[in-house]
Amino acid sequence: MTSTNVEVVRAGRREWVGLGVLALPALLASLELTVTHLALPSIAADLHPSGSELLWIVDVYAFLLAGSLITMGTLGDRIGRRRLLLGGAALYGVASVLAAFATGPAVLIAARALMGIAGSTLMPSVIALVAAMFKNPGQRSVAIGIVVASVSGGTAIGPLVGGWLLDSFHWGAVFLIGLPVMVALLIAGPRLLPEYRAPGRKRLDLLSAALSMGAILPIVYGLKQLAADGFAWPWLIAVAGGVIVGVVFVVRQRRLADPMIDLRLFTNRVFSTASIALALAIFVLWAVNYGIAQFLQLVHGLDPLTAGLWTAPSAVGTIAGSLLAPRFARRVSPGTVIAGGLTLAAAGFAVLVATGPLALLVTGSIIISAGLAPTMALATDLIIGAAPTERAGTAAAIASTAPQLGGALGIALLGSLITITYRHQTGAADLTREALSAAPAREAFTNAFHLSATVSAALLLITAALTTRHLRTPNADQPVRR
Template identity: 65%
Template structure:
């Protein structure tokens, strides 16, 4: 790979532009948190059933994940700033439509459009960062800021959502995006440079459809497996998505202008960093899913209270991702990533001892503080290893890999806890209806006398905690293994990721 010698230091305009780019990054995670808090009010006001409420959340995530690759490649062709502004305008409009949706079906449709529009944001943000900050050290700092912004949305989401929903109706959760996108639309053309592939090829529509057909069934199937356990339909969906992915890869090999340049994966830095991102988020999302259940079903907290207790772990990611670029002054990025993963493994060891909120929060903060450097530096390695004209596609891969890894992590970690729960409750006299999972046991306990309910919940919660400890142990082993692989695959002097020519 030819490395560009253009590494001029960024000036004031670029750093102010970075501040503008933090807006969509912050909104991405903030919006999802606030939407989850708004679901009960949506259910009451629109008469939405349980399945409809799930689709209000899931259709956004599905289409976001499925559209990332296409949007990244499209940005390389039409210009990354142009794509960002088109996506911001569309996102703001459909957010307003969602806020005033008259029925569940209309809201689900608006959320689907929000997912497609949202897929333009992070690939555009990351590819613009790589274009604006050509100095490797400055680029690492800038990407750390973007990662911290995403985590910042998670941290303040419960506070912002709770404040909005106490004072306004549920539509305010969606209107939040309108002023943010308006600011982006005003400042973006003034502060953000335009970058595109100087020789853009034709966007292959069939490849775009295949990428959607590969990612959507996989994410859907994994989410269903996480929620209800293995079943024929979700398992078939995952298999079908895998088969479509094989067709997608085969087609990319035959195209002069592929949607995804598979030669990117021949770069050891690129492929190892992308895999590390996927595996790190695999464990993080899986454990976050388990922690949310623990807080609500074992500790009996409300969703808002549970969100507040998870905020410190988001702060851990912010601290880790912003500190990582400074650490690169004394150590190579792969070594920092590996050290962070080792810290994360230690955090999972702490979580194996969870018996109350203090230990839980301590372990979660250590985990996230260790994963923060990985998220920032691995993302930097992915986008920094790609040629400049493929920055959008590389940014899309760095966004898609965590989406797929996270969905798989929720399914696998959730399945581990469920399997342990069922094993523990199978021989304890727990009623059959309460043996499926802890949520089922809580529902059964609501119809029992207080003494019987207390006994049932004691056994069921102990079984869940046992499964939680096993899942945390799996996380510790996996993080330690990934740390060792990073050291093994990226050892040696290597090279500083650069912008290819």
């Protein structure tokens, strides 16, 4: 592409204002998860759910969100990405009202399930629309960085907004946060967002959609249970079952003339390497957030809300890294920026290993977030840029699903590493505040936390080497065409 052509396709004022509209559901995506966790004690006191019902109130949203991403991304390519986004926003608003005024646990669980399905339309549509609106690679990189920063902004303000709402109103208010966002999206979206539907696309293959959910749901569920309960055959069987269904899904995609996922996308080294880097970045990020939350509550004795406030500053690192990464990528290749960020994040884990005061822990978490943010922004941009225009929705869904699976796997594996190491050193099975009241138990948990940080640093350095090798000249790979 010549410089003249690049100038022709540069986005104007309307596209940048439209990006502001798209940033709203991106911010909501992370904000909603944070405030729901804070609301659980109030929900338990009012609705009196059983222990399993309380878990499902949280988990059903994440499970259906992860399981529906691929299907929704592909559906957007077929029916129109703006149409899918606006339809999902309307459904999300209705489900939010149902959740806010739920009269029993079953109703709340059902409403949260609808919110998860509706939520799965948001990020694939947002990223795909960004790709359609910002065809200039430099502008697209900046726009995706803003979307990633918006997600981090939701993480940062979640504890503050949720705490204020729960102190001032009924717990149902936390589910109404998304309502004005969705109303604004429904009003402004038709005016500011373009419609795009891939030409010549056929109907959605319902069997492939079912297989994709049948693969992802048991994997995410099994990994989450392994992280929470430790090794158990039912959870391992769930993961294995999901993998088997995933193999069937892949075989079917190879045989279809118009597959949900064109597997040839993964033969593009930029697409595949960026997907791996993105998944591994979220793998360690979710794991370290889980570990730090445990460390603050079990070793330092903080309550959940105070622990959440101590972890909120790390979002500042993500926002800064997401916004600065495109600037650096103009001077050097995106792969170099990603590799540098991963190396910086590895240094942040080294700070965690030297953890003493809480301020040092926060410093390490900010460094880690700032280092991983370029991967989240630039890898997503590379995934979208490496896919053909008609597959942007599917590519966006992969860019959304890879972090979900990577994050679930990170919590399961590195979280289990902490638990196993602690049990090996203490011979105790309990990971509670009471169990860690003794100094030897706190020291054992600290050692386990440090081991997890060391493993994370090593994984990041390996991933940095991978991206340096395969993403040095990303423009050498053209989008895959059918």
